[in-house]
Amino acid sequence: MRPDLPGSTGYIRDCWYVAGLSEDFDRSLTPLRMLDEDIVIFRDTAGKPAALEDACPHRKLPLSRGTLAGDNVVCGYHGLTFDCTGECVIAPTQLDNPPRRAAVHSYPAADRWGFLWLWMGAPERADVRDIIEIPNFDNPDWGKTPKGGMSMQCHYLYIIDNLLDPSHVAWVHLTSFAGAGTDNRPLEVEEMDNGVIVSRWVMGEAPPPYYRDMLPFGPTCDRKQHYECRLPSTAINMSVYTPASEGGYDRPLSSNAFINISYNFITPIDATTSRYFWFQHRNMHAEDSVLSERMFEGAKMAFKEDQEVLEHVQKGMAKRKNGYLNLALDAGAMRFRNKVAKAISGEQT
CATH class of the missing domain: 3.90.380.10 (Naphthalene 1,2-dioxygenase Alpha Subunit; Chain A, domain 1)
Incomplete structure (x- = not known):
């Protein structure tokens, strides 16, 4: 049988994709899926968007089932707590010996043109200037x-x-x-x-x-x-x-x-x-x-x-x-x- 159309397998990752309308995201933990990846999105106390891998590294409970504490996400299973960069900042059951590998992937996020954009590739290559320009957007x-x-x-x-x-x-x-x-x-x-x-x-x-x-x-x-x-x-x-x-x-x-x-x-x-x-x-x-x-x-x-x-x-x-x-x-x-x-x-x- 003739092969599938070109581009049907895989995704371009080093680029920005729209996750949703900016107003769709607030202080709630909002789960969504993009490019076959599960992500949780929320806004910190200053209103800045943050996006993390939606899986606690312990037993993969979705972080979206946890709670927000200030600018941190608290897992609903054993309280592992992650900041907006994905680093584990509190491990309540072993405060003196936090797990070294307890971290989740963080996705660069930016609001522009009324949409929330996520960078799905290597974070160090993200540049908000690569988000599409829209001429006359603010032209009355x-x-x-x-x-x-x-x-x-x-x-x-x-x-x-x-x-x-x-x-x-x-x-x-x-x-x-x-x-x-x-x-x-x-x-x-x-x-x-x-x-x-x-x-x-x-x-x-x-x-x-x-x-x-x-x-x-x-x-x-x-x-x-x-x-x-x-x-x-x-x-x-x-x-x-x-x-x-x-x-x-x-x-x-x-x-x-x-x-x-x-x-x-x-x-x-x-x-x-x-x-x-x-x-x-x-x-x-x-x-x-x-x-x-x-x-x-x-x-x-x-x-x-x-x-x-x-x-x-x-x-x-x-x-x-x-x-x-x-x-x-x-x-x-x-x-x-x-x-x-x-x-x-x-x-x-």
């Missing part, structure tokens, strides 16, 4: 939707495949993102050192339902689908709309352009489960909170449509008895998968 002329998160029962790279595929909207998102030209217009594929961009301009067509009422021009327009993914699993999907005849690769971006950017952060949980986080950022209607909520709900509905398809893809590929094939539209996704596989191999060697 740009509007933002609420932040969202959902679980998907599929391998994280199936989600990335989908986010590098502008064509699927013509069949999966009929009432939202679909529109003339999304089914058969040629695609441009650009490779970067850390990712891939798949894009195309659709000229002189009516905008899709999701965007129709947001645009200050019409009834036809030029539309750019910009689908970009960066290692390890960040997708930046940008929709650009201009008045008809003002778009295209051969000219500067029109000053009349409406731009909406969907930032998507995909976190692998294990080989068959992922977490999907997102928010959208637009260059118009900055103060329109009703529009922001409507955009959020519309995007969530579309992502649920993706979820239904991708969870069936996961099941179908897992139980396949013969091969599968790639289409021309998979060119960007396959290039990205090859970058993932190369990065995983590089870390392992």
